[in-house]
Amino acid sequence: MAWTRHHILGLADWKAEEYEILLQTASSFREVLSRRTKKVPALQGQVVTNMFFEPSTRTRSSFELAAKRLSADILNFAPGTSSLTKGETILDTAKTYLAMGSDIMVIRHKEAGVPHLIAAEMDRLQTGVNVLNGGDGQHEHPSQGLLDLFTLCSLLDYENPRLELLKGKKVAIVGDILHSRVARSNIWSLRSAGAQVHLVGPPTLVPQFFAEMTVGSNGDQLFVHWQLEPALKDADFVMTLRLQKERMTNYLLPSLREYHQSYGITRDSLKLCHPHVKILHPGPVNRGVEISSDLMDDPALSLIQQQVTSGIAVRMALLYLIGTLNS
16 A cells, blocks of 8 residues: 555544554664664655644654654744734744745644644645644644554564554553543554553543544444543553643542542552553653652653654654655
8 A cells, every 4th residue: 555645634534554554664764763874865855844833842842853854944833933923823824834835734733623724725725735733632643643553563563563463452541531632543543453442530531422432434432431440450551641731621630639549550550450561651741640750760661761762753754654745
């Protein structure tokens, strides 16, 4: 199968073949990153614009480094010093960067649908510009879902990461599912790989409607829990999510202390899991809330640093796949 996807806005409609292409391409770029010279000319002469309308450390830096490793030119957008403060619209901002020669736009926004809006406008204008969703509201964060998938598959077979390695594996996703675009993207990617996905958290943060999400046409339901024990029992992987207090408009939790007592991941709670369990977290982490600090720093259990490293290879793969479509 040849790569044909012009924009990467979400994972809900991805085919298994697309995941496989992504995994193999990311694996090849990981090899590049291990060399003394970590740069390839794949996107030389192209302009990648990072349009991040909300704060980000990992995602923005990762996309910027990935673009540089591919020899692209970089434009970085900062909303606080842009003409948005003077009343310019988001679409006009995108058109300004279009006029500067942007070939790929990486969009991150607190409102769901903004990357889709910009992609639709680029298509309407027949610009050939590719749009990549860097995270939009409570919708999706596709590159994070893909780097998590790549991290897990690489752990199981470093030389040949592929979907079938996760078939039947139990993955528990713990925490603020309601506000998490990361959880939504991981639901699509992990279920496409045949993993058993168990969501767990307080009822205010894990509404029952998540159990109605399906993958493809198989109609399978997710497993939703409001108690930690059944979700963690025999889990192969545990992914904890940050409590997004900035998005919580109502009192959804009694206190952070009580949350940690009921849903925090500790060495004691991990005793419920598979003996070789590994933990993930997309970051940033509230230490001592979602996960105990000692677990984060334990290389025998934590894959958090591997996630960050995987992110560069995966984002190189994404930029390469869409950036070479028109060449």
